Amino acid sequence: xxxxxxxxxxxxxxxxxxxxxxxxxxxxxxxxxxxxxxxxxxxxxxxxxxxxxxxxxxxxxxxxxxxxxxxxxxxxxxxxxxxxxxxxxxxxxxxxxxxxxxxxxxxxxxxxxxxxxxxxxxxxxxxxxxxxxxxxxxxxxxxxxxxxxxxxxxxxxxxxxxxxxxxxxxxxxxxxxxxxxxxxxxxxxxx
Amino acid sequence: xxxxxxxxxxxxxxxxxxxxxxxxxxxxxxxxxxxxxxxxxxxxxxxxxxxxxxxxxxxxxxxxxxxxxxxxxxxxxxxxxxxxxxxxxxxxxxxxxxxxxx
Numbered sequence: 001x002x003x004x005x006x007x008x009x010x011x012x013x014x015x016x017x018x019x020x021x022x023x024x025x026x027x028x029x030x031x032x033x034x035x036x037x038x039x040x041x042x043x044x045x046x047x048x049x050x051x052x053x054x055x056x057x058x059x060x061x062x063x064x065x066x067x068x069x070x071x072x073x074x075x076x077x078x079x080x081x082x083x084x085x086x087x088x089x090x091x092x093x094x095x096x097x098x099x100x101x102x103x104x105x106x107x108x109x110x111x112x113x114x115x116x117x118x119x120x121x122x123x124x125x126x127x128x129x130x131x132x133x134x135x136x137x138x139x140x141x142x143x144x145x146x147x148x149x150x151x152x153x154x155x156x157x158x159x160x161x162x163x164x165x166x167x168x169x170x171x172x173x174x175x176x177x178x179x180x181x182x183x184x185x186x187x188x189x190x191x
Numbered sequence: 192x193x194x195x196x197x198x199x200x201x202x203x204x205x206x207x208x209x210x211x212x213x214x215x216x217x218x219x220x221x222x223x224x225x226x227x228x229x230x231x232x233x234x235x236x237x238x239x240x241x242x243x244x245x246x247x248x249x250x251x252x253x254x255x256x257x258x259x260x261x262x263x264x265x266x267x268x269x270x271x272x273x274x275x276x277x278x279x280x281x282x283x284x285x286x287x288x289x290x291x292x293x
Contacts, residue, residue: 013195021203028207031226032214044226051233054203057195058244063252070259075229075266082222082270086277097217099286104216112209119201145249146256156253163260170264174271180278 017057024050035096037083045076062143200241207234221276221283225269232262 010018027047034040048071055064098104149155207230214227236255243251277283 011194017195017199021199024203025206025210028210028230031223031230032210032218037220037222040223040226044229047230048233051207051237054200054237055240058200058240060240060244060252063240063255066256066259070263071229071233075263078266078270079222079226082273085274086222086283096219096223098219098284101217105213108209108213108216111212112205115205115208119205142249142252146253149249149253150256159257163257167260167264170268174267177268178271178274 020050020053048072197245204234204237
């Protein structure tokens, strides 16, 4: 009975946040622990979906759509293609962890503790006590404001150009790296 | 139940970052490493969006777009490297990729 009253006392925002957090963290744990590479990729998509839900609780609907398009639609599919290309090394019998698992676990937990201590000291700030109602101009025109800030020379026009050149260069570099080269095949050099 | 404050988002982000760093440091498969790096970038994005919301400022969301772009570039180059390494070594086990070890 007390559990029922607890459930009914939750606001819709809390319900969405909790469900999206459970999806995000649970799927992330599946990614890190699962032996099957393909299942890990599917869990990664679920984790991205949970993050998109969190964006929606933060009134960032456009970013949630971009998350769905770019992460779930493009990056996850790219990872699945890479899994298919390198499929032969998926022996289930071997341990999924590398040779430095003990040291790696220690470093990860130590880093987590350092971050947690720093954040716990910072908590208690009064400025973030409750979610402030965002001014309607900022919220309802978020897409327009984002677009303007990308072309405004006083805002993010230069980083926008730099990032697009970076993306172009990275994609050309990726094609160059993955391009099959018969010339450096040692068997052909000997022939 | 207290209302949803920024501490909730910070806690979620830190937990997601911890899981991602565990994946990078513990797993053997290079593709899992890339997935974990994407998760860590996602946790940083989460923090950007949360602070943008609580400060009522859109600049955090703009930065998230830049992070998404860099993540796309990174995963494209990284997966191309994995494919190239797999072609020469027939393995993407990071314990066996030790060509540049001193």
